[in-house]
Structures are given as C-alpha cells and as structure tokens.
Amino acid sequence: KNEVEQSPQNLTAQEGEFITINCSYSVGISALHWLQQHPGGGIVSLFMLSSGKKKHGRLIATINIQEKHSSLHITASHPRDSAVYICAGGGADGLTFGKGTHLIIQP
Amino acid sequence: NAGVMQNPRHLVRRRGQEARLRCSPMKGHSHVYWYRQLPEEGLKFMVYLQKENIIDESGMPKERFSAEFPKEGPSILRIQQVVRGDSAAYFCASSPRQAEGYTFGSGTRLTVV
Numbered sequence: 001k002n003e004v005e006q007s008p009q010n011l012t013a014q015e016g017e018f019i020t021i022n023c024s025y026s027v028g029i030s031a032l033h034w035l036q037q038h039p040g041g042g043i044v045s046l047f048m049l050s051s052g053k054k055k056h057g058r059l060i061a062t063i064n065i066q067e068k069h070s071s072l073h074i075t076a077s078h079p080r081d082s083a084v085y086i087c088a089g090g091g092a093d094g095l096t097f098g099k100g101t102h103l104i105i106q107p
Numbered sequence: 108n109a110g111v112m113q114n115p116r117h118l119v120r121r122r123g124q125e126a127r128l129r130c131s132p133m134k135g136h137s138h139v140y141w142y143r144q145l146p147e148e149g150l151k152f153m154v155y156l157q158k159e160n161i162i163d164e165s166g167m168p169k170e171r172f173s174a175e176f177p178k179e180g181p182s183i184l185r186i187q188q189v190v191r192g193d194s195a196a197y198f199c200a201s202s203p204r205q206a207e208g209y210t211f212g213s214g215t216r217l218t219v220v
Contacts, residue, residue, distance in 0.1 A: 033209065042213030043150075043198060086150065090206050094140055094163065097150040 004029075004089045006098035014106055019074040021085050021101045029089030029096070032070045034061050037084045037100070046072070048090070077105045111136075111201050112181075113212035120219050126186040126193070128215045132201030136210070139182045141174060144196040144214075153197075156182060157205075189219045 003026040013019055025032065034046040047054050047061040049070060054061050058077075063070040074081055082105050087098040112131040120126050132139050141153040143166075152166040156176035167174065171189075176182040186193055199212045 031206070035211070043200075043211040045209055045211060048208070088150075090209075094152050094155050094206060095142075095150075095200075095209070096152070097142075099149040 004096050004098040006087050006101055010102045012104045017077050019077050021072045023070045023087030025068050025089045028091045031090040032063050033088040034072050035086040079105045079107050081105050111210050111212035113199050113215050118217045120189045123188050126189050126217055128184040128197050129181040130199030131181040133210050136201035136203050138202045139176050140200045141184050142198045191219050194219045
C-alpha cells in the first residue's frame with residue numbers, strides 16, 4: 001500500500017520568510033506531486049517530480065529518491081501563498097495523498 | 108483550452124435523492140480520475156476511468172456509487188440515495204496518459220441536507 005506523510009500539518013510564518021514543507025513516501029511511488037488548494041477553491045498542480053529539483057517562480061521542489069523524501073520550498077513568502085499544500089505520490093494505481101499542510105503567511 | 112470542467116460547483120440534495128456530478132476532461136486527455144475530500148480530511152482516490160472503461164474502482168463505496176466515462180460526453184459520478192455522510196468535495200482530474208500530467212477540476216461541493 002502506498003503511503004505519504006507530510007509535515008508540518010500547520011505552519012504560520014511572517015511575510016518574507018523562507019518556507020519548507022516536507023513529504024516522505026513509501027515504495028511503489030514513481031513520481032511525487034505537489035498540489036496547492038486555496039480555501040473553497042480548486043486544486044492546482046504545482047510540480048511533478050521523479051528526480052532532482054524543479055523551480056517555478058518563488059517555488060522550488062526537490063526530491064531525494066534514495067531517502068524517499070521531497071521538500072517544497074517557498075522563498076520570500078507572501079500572504080497570497082496562504083493555502084493548503086498537498087503532497088501526492090503517483091504510482092500505477094493513481095495518486096495517494098498526504099493530509100496537507102495548512103500554510104498561513106501573515107503580513 | 109478550458110482545462111478540466113466540473114459542474115455543478117455546488118450541489119445540494121436531500122437525503123435519498125440522487126446526485127450526478129459531471130467532469131469534462133481537458134482536450135486530448137482520455138484518462139479521468141475521481142477523488143473525494145471529506146470535511147477535515149485529505150483527498151482519497153475513488154475511481155480511475157479511461158474512455159468507456161473503468162480501470163480501477165477500488166476506492167469507490169460498493170453501494171450507491173457508480174461512475175462512467177462514455178465515448179461521447181463528460182464523465183459522470185453518480186450517487187444514489189444520498190446520505191449526510193456523502194457531503195464532501197468531489198474532484199476530478201484528467202491526464203493524457205496513465206498517471207502522468209494530472210490537471211484538476213475546481214471540484215463539486217455536495218451538501219446533503
């Protein structure tokens with residue numbers, strides 16, 4: 001059974017801070033996804049990783065395949081980054097989701 | 108390219124009624140996935156369909172729930188005789204190939220009263 005664990009569950013930070021959200025996953029997962037969900041809103045796919053590192057604007061995602069660990073970083077955080085960030089492991093059976101990290105960036 | 112379109116955005120049903128949730132995948136995507144997000148819980152896989160075929164329905168409750176993805180038209184998630192516990196956000200995603208390049212819809216928020 002694929003499993004995905006995320007931490008922290010909740011994170012509150014000040015505007016401008018560097019944010020890190022962590023994700024560990026089990027065997028059977030061939031790609032790691034990072035998703036963003038705004039309150040009352042839909043889900044946006046941020047990254048899909050199977051190796052290395054990807055960057056999009058102020059967002060950076062990394063993955064360590066040997067350690068089965070991925071991180072999502074946000075540089076120069078802004079209140080509009082406040083959302084739930086979800087890590088999901090992709091395998092042959094589809095996606096297995098972490099419980100999400102509730103991020104609040106205070107001005 | 109309109110992305111993955113789900114409708115309705117909000118659906119209110121009385122206990123015992125039927126709920127029909129629609130998902131139109133992105134153009135060129137033939138793989139559709141349905142997920143459910145219960146209040147205060149994470150997303151859970153329900154069913155994976157490819158045109159006219161159910162590939163994996165291991166996450167679907169055995170009773171009252173069904174899904175289809177016909178040759179023409181949107182994918183439909185159907186919940187018969189809804190109960191209060193069915194109240195949740197239902198998300199659809201599509202991909203051009205199995206397990207690759209997911210695009211999510213905005214979800215349908217079902218409330219059973």
